[in-house]
Amino acid sequence: MRTNIKKLLTLGAIGLSFSALVQAKTELTMYYPVSVGGALTKVVDSIVDDFEQENPDIDVKAIYAGNYNDARVKALAALNSGQPAQLSVMFSIDVHELMDLDAIVPFDDVISTSADRQWLKSFHPALMENGIVNDKTYGIPFQRSTIVMYYNKDLFRAAGLDPEKAPSNWQELVEMGKKLTKKDSNGNVTQWGAMIPSTGYPYWMFGALTKEKGHKLMNQAGNKTYFDDPKAIAALEFWKDLGNKHQVMPKGMIEWGTLRQNFLEEKTAIMWHSTGNLTAVKKAANFDFGVAMLPADEERGSPTGGGNFYLFKNATTEEKQAALKLVKFMTSPKQAAKWSIETGYMGVSPAAYQTKELANYVESFPPAAIARDQLKYATAELSTHQSGRVRKLLDDAIQSVLNGQQDAKQALTSAQKQADRILSRYR
Amino acid sequence: MNKTLTLLSSSIAWVLALLWIFPLLYAFWAAFHSAEYTTNFVLFAPLELSNFEKAWSQAPFMRYMFNTFAISILTLAGQLIVCTLAAYALARIKFRGRAFVFSLIIMQLMVTPEILIVENYQTLAQLHAIDTYLAVAIPYIASAFGIFLLRQSFKSVPMDLENAAKLEGCSLLQIIWKVYVPLAKPTYVAYALVSISTHWNNFLWPLIVTNTENSRPLTVGLSIFGAPESGVDWAIICAGTLISIAPLLLIFIIFQRQFIQSFMHAGIK
Amino acid sequence: MFKTYKAQAWLLLAPALILLVAFTYLPIGNTIWRSVFGFGVQMGNQASPENYARLLDDPVFWQVLKNSALYALITVPASIFFALSMALWVNGKIAGTGFMRLSFFTPTMLPMISVANIWLLFYSSEIGLFNAVLGWFGVSGVNWLGNPDTALYSLMTMTIWKEAGFFMIFYLAALQTISPDLYKAAKTENASSLYIFRRITFPLLMPTTLFVFVNALLNSFKLIDHLFILTKGGPNNATNLLLYYIYENSFSFFDTAYASALTVILLLILIVMALIQFGVIERRVHY
Numbered sequence: 001m002r003t004n005i006k007k008l009l010t011l012g013a014i015g016l017s018f019s020a021l022v023q024a025k026t027e028l029t030m031y032y033p034v035s036v037g038g039a040l041t042k043v044v045d046s047i048v049d050d051f052e053q054e055n056p057d058i059d060v061k062a063i064y065a066g067n068y069n070d071a072r073v074k075a076l077a078a079l080n081s082g083q084p085a086q087l088s089v090m091f092s093i094d095v096h097e098l099m100d101l102d103a104i105v106p107f108d109d110v111i112s113t114s115a116d117r118q119w120l121k122s123f124h125p126a127l128m129e130n131g132i133v134n135d136k137t138y139g140i141p142f143q144r145s146t147i148v149m150y151y152n153k154d155l156f157r158a159a160g161l162d163p164e165k166a167p168s169n170w171q172e173l174v175e176m177g178k179k180l181t182k183k184d185s186n187g188n189v190t191q192w193g194a195m196i197p198s199t200g201y202p203y204w205m206f207g208a209l210t211k212e213k214g215h216k217l218m219n220q221a222g223n224k225t226y227f228d229d230p231k232a233i234a235a236l237e238f239w240k241d242l243g244n245k246h247q248v249m250p251k252g253m254i255e256w257g258t259l260r261q262n263f264l265e266e267k268t269a270i271m272w273h274s275t276g277n278l279t280a281v282k283k284a285a286n287f288d289f290g291v292a293m294l295p296a297d298e299e300r301g302s303p304t305g306g307g308n309f310y311l312f313k314n315a316t317t318e319e320k321q322a323a324l325k326l327v328k329f330m331t332s333p334k335q336a337a338k339w340s341i342e343t344g345y346m347g348v349s350p351a352a353y354q355t356k357e358l359a360n361y362v363e364s365f366p367p368a369a370i371a372r373d374q375l376k377y378a379t380a381e382l383s384t385h386q387s388g389r390v391r392k393l394l395d396d397a398i399q400s401v402l403n404g405q406q407d408a409k410q411a412l413t414s415a416q417k418q419a420d421r422i423l424s425r426y427r
Numbered sequence: 428m429n430k431t432l433t434l435l436s437s438s439i440a441w442v443l444a445l446l447w448i449f450p451l452l453y454a455f456w457a458a459f460h461s462a463e464y465t466t467n468f469v470l471f472a473p474l475e476l477s478n479f480e481k482a483w484s485q486a487p488f489m490r491y492m493f494n495t496f497a498i499s500i501l502t503l504a505g506q507l508i509v510c511t512l513a514a515y516a517l518a519r520i521k522f523r524g525r526a527f528v529f530s531l532i533i534m535q536l537m538v539t540p541e542i543l544i545v546e547n548y549q550t551l552a553q554l555h556a557i558d559t560y561l562a563v564a565i566p567y568i569a570s571a572f573g574i575f576l577l578r579q580s581f582k583s584v585p586m587d588l589e590n591a592a593k594l595e596g597c598s599l600l601q602i603i604w605k606v607y608v609p610l611a612k613p614t615y616v617a618y619a620l621v622s623i624s625t626h627w628n629n630f631l632w633p634l635i636v637t638n639t640e641n642s643r644p645l646t647v648g649l650s651i652f653g654a655p656e657s658g659v660d661w662a663i664i665c666a667g668t669l670i671s672i673a674p675l676l677l678i679f680i681i682f683q684r685q686f687i688q689s690f691m692h693a694g695i696k
Numbered sequence: 697m698f699k700t701y702k703a704q705a706w707l708l709l710a711p712a713l714i715l716l717v718a719f720t721y722l723p724i725g726n727t728i729w730r731s732v733f734g735f736g737v738q739m740g741n742q743a744s745p746e747n748y749a750r751l752l753d754d755p756v757f758w759q760v761l762k763n764s765a766l767y768a769l770i771t772v773p774a775s776i777f778f779a780l781s782m783a784l785w786v787n788g789k790i791a792g793t794g795f796m797r798l799s800f801f802t803p804t805m806l807p808m809i810s811v812a813n814i815w816l817l818f819y820s821s822e823i824g825l826f827n828a829v830l831g832w833f834g835v836s837g838v839n840w841l842g843n844p845d846t847a848l849y850s851l852m853t854m855t856i857w858k859e860a861g862f863f864m865i866f867y868l869a870a871l872q873t874i875s876p877d878l879y880k881a882a883k884t885e886n887a888s889s890l891y892i893f894r895r896i897t898f899p900l901l902m903p904t905t906l907f908v909f910v911n912a913l914l915n916s917f918k919l920i921d922h923l924f925i926l927t928k929g930g931p932n933n934a935t936n937l938l939l940y941y942i943y944e945n946s947f948s949f950f951d952t953a954y955a956s957a958l959t960v961i962l963l964l965i966l967i968v969m970a971l972i973q974f975g976v977i978e979r980r981v982h983y
Contacts, residue, residue, distance in 0.1 A: 436977065508711075513709050515708060516706075537969065539918060541939065545946045631920065671810060676802075676805060684788065
């Protein structure tokens, strides 16, 4: 009898430990967006594979969900309908909205050791600006970018300009732009001096222009915007003037999506675009091109951009720990270096640039360091409560001005008024 | 005078026909040439298949195609069963409230599921059915169009046939299956074609209720594959587009005559 | 016997009715309720029956409404016109009707999403095909999708291209049911082809025209797939349509309450259209 019980107990113990073994495999589901060119999904998959090899007890399902908006919608949809999602890469500027929806937890609540706390401080500070709210870190930088200026050195040479000297301020941008703009015998433009995209993410480009004017578009708490400041108005007027007055840029809208193609087909000598496009441009350009920081007006500047890692609230403690492990792995210097080389996105920490791989790469291809060097002039990207709606207000205002439907002051004042109405309840 | 008019009319027809097919021809052009020829037309530019390789490696087209196939078939199967039963009741059984029920159903011809995306999404989220084939299919299954067409068709079946089947001891379901369904075959074929081509090409609702490759159909896959955000690479997008429309296009070209004929059957005369 | 029959009717109808209630009628009720008492996810937890007030106050809503109306007003008649012309051609005795039928009908077979990508290249302002062609005539730099004055019309053009072939089929079917004797009789009386069309063909096609009209109208409100690729409703809402605005509010801004108020407007439009269809036009159609 007694032995029987003993046997049963041992059996049970074995069974328990066995099932524990099986259960120990933590499953993680992660949604992520891609918003620039190239087969980035392959790169993510390969990093995730490396992670799984190192951590056989964790299973990661990485789901490509489209653009930033799609990724956010899909991740939240999964949470709403009871499907698993423990972490996601989402727009760095979604942080206030995600907090309002009570969907995410700060990393501070999940980490425990002092080494972890050190890890939180290991990233470029400018990249943390959009991720920290009330002194807590909600977003860890992953696919992060700034806007940089791509320029076609061959066309610079052809126009009699020094190919090593990109325009360093607004005035030079206009002057060089005029030299780079070419017309045919009918007076039609065959080659433009510059293009700044005004669809897709116009507020982002506007963030660069306003920063260069020495102005920020919102406060850190994300409940106040400053769209109607004279500096913002001047920045928008300059943008419009590039097309209308100086005629170095096409009037009206410039497509975000087709801009790279325009640059590659030498329809424009200069384009402002995400550094995340760097590798795609490098692979496809059959001319000599350079990358430079955006030109300064009162100062240099660009908003940061791109996606951060977020942890979801409803994950179990174990899942959160596993998710933390994954985030740490994917942002580790070695992986960050690989990611940066493959895509053009920034190495998210100074340590990433000290790895042999990225150091060598930067040496052989200096444009890869521009985005990092520009970080010291960078500012946070427009991020507020109800950011989707507020962003649309600004986007619409910018587009209406560039299309000549309203003047800058009128459009930005009205956008500010509407933003105030939305944000007043968060103050 | 009349001759020149006819000539004019037929040349306009030809120009229009060429314009209409042009985008598809263009897609073939772009897909089979390297990217530098996408916007430069050179008659003897070298043909190549690399765009297809790239497209194929960048998105799980097989999986998308399987999902699309499964969703279309599931939708159609559900529609055929549900609509057949309802159509028989409305065509052949007299009961109080029939006119009311019929108008309730016909109402759905106007208020299609696309209009109610906000609420239908909530419903399926509550049922934990997001990202399943069922979620994509279910709002379309009680198809007013299907019920309407089948009811018309059932009404033209002679009552004698039903009575004869009854005498032989057939149950109601047997009568529907053995008498009505075979006689309405042309309507079924026509309806099936309309339904499959609709759901093969459907986008908005699948975009909303699918999350992952588990259920994502071709259209949604293609929309994120070719999303303008990622910098449009037309050669590859055209290749991807051709891959995704190939099955339907091939079937259509082979069975063109029958296809259009059955489509015409479905037309309301 | 009769009684069981009645029960059977309801049993046979049950699956259809349950689905219809679950995915059409209940949602309609919920939409109305939510549009009045609901609150968007982010509105805090207080019911705010101000959604309709916001609606009246929202310039984007009015713009969207105007766009949708214009979109329907142009694409519907144009699609019908092209569909009918095509059907007449294909039904006629011109050489190459087989090819024509194929080419007119092909757009119908292709997903809107895919063709939108192809048209995006046509419309692109620097490298696009349309501007390349216009370039031969010395015109350049038309920003088809980027200019608020042309963007909506560009979308309409593509829609008409996509839709006309589908409706052609219905006309073709109807044309083939018209008895040739009618035409023979008219010919012997030396009637002109225009007269024949006006007095015989067109009146006999009236039921088809009605059917096509209703479908085209409905499609003009519910088919918004191309917006996702071509313009996303921009620039500055110049191409934003009602259903796309609903999608944006519900799935980008998570403001389901406001999206519901917008849906109620769309439902009202559709119901009015249905009433007009059943009431006024139906009586005028000669069967």
